[in-house]
Amino acid sequence: MRAPFSAGVALAAWAALAPAEALGVARVELQLVPPQPVAGTPFRIVYTLHVQNEEPASGAPLQCGGLEVLANPGGPSTSSFAVLGGAGFQLSMTTSVEYIVRAPRPGTYVVTGARAVSQASGRVLAQLPPFTVRVLAGSGAAPAPQPPQPQGFPGFPGFPPMPGFPPMPGFPDPQTPPPEVPRPAYEADPDAPPEGALTGAQFQQDGFLRYAVDNPTPYVGQQVILRAWLYVPAGDAACDPVREPSVTGFWSESLMLLRGLCARRWTMQNVNGRLYGAGMVRKIALFPTRSGRLEVGPMAMTVEYLQGDGFFGTRRQTEASSPSLVLEAREPPARGRPSGYVPGTLGPLGLTSELDRPSCTVGETVTLRLRAEGNGYLGSVGLPQLTPVDGVRMHLGASRAHTDTSSDQVRGTLEQEVLLVPTRPGSFPLGLLQVPWLDPSSGTYHTAQAQLPTLVATGAALEPEPGAHTDDPQVALEPLREEPSLAPPRTLFTTVPRAALALGFPPGAVVLSLLGAIARRRWRRREDEALARARSDPGSLLAEARRCHAAGDARQALDLAGRALAQARKALEADGRSADAGVAEAQARCDGARFAGDTAEVGPVLDSVAQAVASLEAGA
Amino acid sequence: MRARRAGVFLGLALAAHGLGAGAVPARELVDRARHAAARGDHAAVVRAYEEVRAAGLESDDVLYNLGTAYAHLERYGEAIACFEVVDRRATLALGVSHNLRAARLRLARRDAARTGRAVVDSEPGPWIALGETLPLDASVGLTVLAELLVLAGLWWRRRTEQELARVGATLAVIVAGAVALLGALVATSRLGAPPWAVVLRDGVSLRQTAREDAIPEGRVREGERVERRGREGEFIRVRTLDGRGGWVRSRELGLLPR
Structure with a gap:
């Protein structure tokens, strides 16, 4: 009886302890109260730390980004809270603190630093990805107003006023709401992914890239900002570009530097009923260099993210891509376009000028620096040439273009140096510099002007330049021809076929003649072989004999018939057989006619020879 | 009816005479140019020879005189284009080569005075330089002649029975073969070289696309030789010897013959 009892106790103890060892969990949570905060109104961030069967931990303080922190309690700690739960010995501790914060303006804020740290070892037990807080504008999208909270006594915030007591002087009446403070209108964060329908992207469940531009129909030279966001079904991700967006037809300038990060911050967004983290991965300023349809090529990235929580989640890797994006670049309006306008010159444009010194001696070089400053890429803006000034030689000097990408609007600077050499004393006003530019917002043209300084030269006037080139034999020009020929130039080999034909003619002729000789030799050899074959063929010899007989040459016919018969017999004897009596008779008749010279018997002789040859060939 | 027909013919004849009377004969233009050159009026020389050229008379002498007058007027890009055309066509153009070099040096000096740096000429590479040692007509003619000499030498070497003559024929075949190979x-x-062009003016922009409103990417020097790689409307796609590419207006380029 005792043994089964002790065994049952041991089993119960093991059953209680076993899960406690397996489930060591630490978790941190952030929660917004209310869930949709409004700009200008304080709200709470509840920071909860939950530790189960783990060593005592505390939460790290939160970094609230641009939120104004009204109450900062620090991180939660489990050292003072302990709740016994589970199967008897499972230790579970939960604690939370509340941050009271206020957003100065609507937009997206990121709260970071939520993590549980072991008090004993300093080990990070759990942590949250950056937590995105979307703050609504004070009007329209704001949630239903909360009922007015009773005001506390000074120095005792949160202490409710006693019911039935009149409001004290100097204290607000709890029944009257506080006066409305007018809230300034703020623009939404342009770097946040656009809300609403999913545009500029092709939805993929595992992750995708999305494009957006701030102006799909810019003028030539007008800046467009291209943003690309990576969407993943997780709080953040690591990424590696596979294909960068191609920007043919644009001059481009990157506006963000990530230095190994995939995205600086992640915003949670509901896409097709599922929550996705979206991080901006590219921000590029584009400047169309021509009008018409321009395409930003697709982009692709390999993405790695953690699906699920930090402990039990699985690491996933996928390739996210975007479709291409089409922009329609417009030509600068023809209406009102001033002469001398260089397409791509967009304003407002500032012009300045300065001389390195206002006066000089005649013959010295003074540098006039012209500086244009404006939006976009000014490398294309060739500053117009100065109006010639009598008594001053002008030469274009160095030119430098610079772009500043420290802000979203790329600023360009163009510096042009003009070298001035006064050739006589006097005061020389250098005139007015004018550069027309286009205001893309209104489509109208304006002109930037700069009054150029006056150059004062002293000293004696320079002698007119002698023919400097004529003194140097290297650069002295040969004189013109007195009686130039007007005959048109004769060029024969201006085209490749002509030249190739001429170059290849002699070797080609040799090769052709060699080929002809070889062909002729082969043909002759073949003819000889055919003749030899005909001479030894009984049928051919017999046919030749008949032709000779028809031509009246009986002797030749009989000779040929005799040779035909002899060739046939030779072929038969080569097979090891002997001729029959008919053959011998035909041979005798043929020989007799040949010796007798009997021309009348030639026909029958030939017939008998033919029969004999046929029988011999049949036998062979 | 006959009188009416005669009247129509008479009218046509008068009209044709009137039209013909407007054109100045080329010889007269050349005389004008000669007189203008004698008094140092190079602008008038240019005007006269440009008319001759517009009439389709682009002889080597006309282009040489026009290029020289351009060079006097410091229109070096156009001068270089004229000299280059003649230099590529004529076999022995010593005066043209000298003036071409002089125009390039003058242009370089002007650029140096303006910007502090200048390029006289860019080397196009040994293979292209080899092709420019002789005009095409001369090289083809020389090659054909040398090939014929090789054949004649071979024939003579086979026919002759004297040893000395055979050695001489062999040497002649070797020399003529080398000349033929070189030619x-x-x-x-x-x-095989690409078609070339010369930039006629200063400050010519290289554009990204063949459009008037394309943003220029860079510039090409006046007198710089560029490779023609295509054409689209009024624009020619070019590539400079230092590897930059872009589109240039066709009127800003002087096309060189092969």
Whole structure:
């Protein structure tokens, strides 16, 4: 009886302890109260730390980004809270603190630093990805107003006023709401992914890239900002570009530097009923260099993210891509376009000028620096040439273009140096510099002007330049021809076929003649072989004999018939057989006619020879 | 009816005479140019020879005189284009080569005075330089002649029975073969080289696309030789010898013959 009892106790103890060892969990949570905060109104961030069967931990303080922190309690700690739960010995501790914060303006804020740290070892037990807080504008999208909270006594915030007591002087009446403070209108964060329908992207469940531009129909030279966001079904991700967006037809300038990060911050967004983290991965300023349809090529990235929580989640890797994006670049309006306008010159444009010194001696070089400053890429803006000034030689000097990408609007600077050499004393006003530019917002043209300084030269006037080139034999020009020929130039080999034909003619002729000789030799050899074959063929010899007989040459016919018969017999004897009596008779008749010279018997002789040859060939 | 027909013919004849009377004969233009050159009026020389050229008379002498007048007027890009055309066509153009070099040096000096740096000429590479040692006609003609000499030498070597003559024929075949090979290389290089053009004016922009409103990417020097790689409307796609590419208006380029 005792043994089964002790065994049952041991089993119960093991059953209680076993899960406690397996489930060591630490978790941190952030929660917004209310869930949709409004700009200008304080709200709470509840920071909860939950530790189960783990060593005592505390939460790290939160970094609230641009939120104004009204109450900062620090991180939660489990050292003072302990709740016994589970199967008897499972230790579970939960604690939370509340941050009271206020957003100065609507937009997206990121709260970071939520993590549980072991008090004993300093080990990070759990942590949250950056937590995105979307703050609504004070009007329209704001949630239903909360009922007015009773005001506390000074120095005792949160202490409710006693019911039935009149409001004290100097204290607000709890029944009257506080006066409305007018809230300034703020623009939404342009770097946040656009809300609403999913545009500029092709939805993929595992992750995708999305494009957006701030102006799909810019003028030539007008800046467009291209943003690309990576969407993943997780709080953040690591990424590696596979294909960068191609920007043919644009001059481009990157506006963000990530230095190994995939995205600086992640915003949670509901896409097709599922929550996705979206991080901006590219921000590029584009400047169309021509009008018409321009395409930003697709982009692709390999993405790695953690699906699920930090402990039990699985690491996933996928390739996210975007479709291409089409922009329609417009030509600068023809209406009102001033002469001398260089397409791509967009304003407002500032012009300045300065001389390195206002006066000089005649013959010295003074540098006039012209500086244009404006939006976009000014490398294309060739500053117009100065109006010639009598008594001053002008030469274009160095030119430098610079772009500043420290802000979203790329600023360009163009510096042009003009070298001035006064050739006589006097005061020389250098005139007015004018550069027309286009205001893309209104489509109208304006002109930037700069009054150029006056150059004062002293000293004696320079002698007119002698023919400097004529003194140097290297650069002295040969004189013109007195009686130039007007005959048109004769060029024969201006085209490749002509030249190739001429170059290849002699070797080609040799090769052709060699080929002809070889062909002729082969043909002759073949003819000889055919003749030899005909001479030894009984049928051919017999046919030749008949032709000779028809031509009246009986002797030749009989000779040929005799040779035909002899060739046939030779072929038969080569097979090891002997001729029959008919053959011998035909041979005798043929020989007799040949010796007798009997021309009348030639026909029958030939017939008998033919029969004999046929029988011999049949036998062979 | 006959009188009416005669009237129509008479009218046509008068009209044709009137039209013909407007054109100045080329010889007269050349005389004008000669007189203008004598008094140093190079602008008038240019005007006269440009008219001659517009009439389709682009002889080597006309282009040489026009290029020289351009160079006097410091229109070096156009001068270089004229000299380059003649230099590529004529076999022995010593005066043209000298003036071409002089125009390039003058242009370089002007650029140096303006910007502190200048390029006289860019080397196009040994293979292209080989093709430009002789005009195409000369190289092809020389090659054909040398090939014929090789054949004649071979024939003579086979026919003759004297040992000395055989040695001489062999040497002649070797020399003529080497000349033929060199001429063929020159001709092949010239035929295989891309078509060239010369930038006629200063400050010509290289554009990204063949459009008036394209943002220029860079500039090409006046007198710089560029490779023609295509054409689209009024624009020619070019590539400079230092590897930059872009589109240039066709009127800003002087096209060179092969």
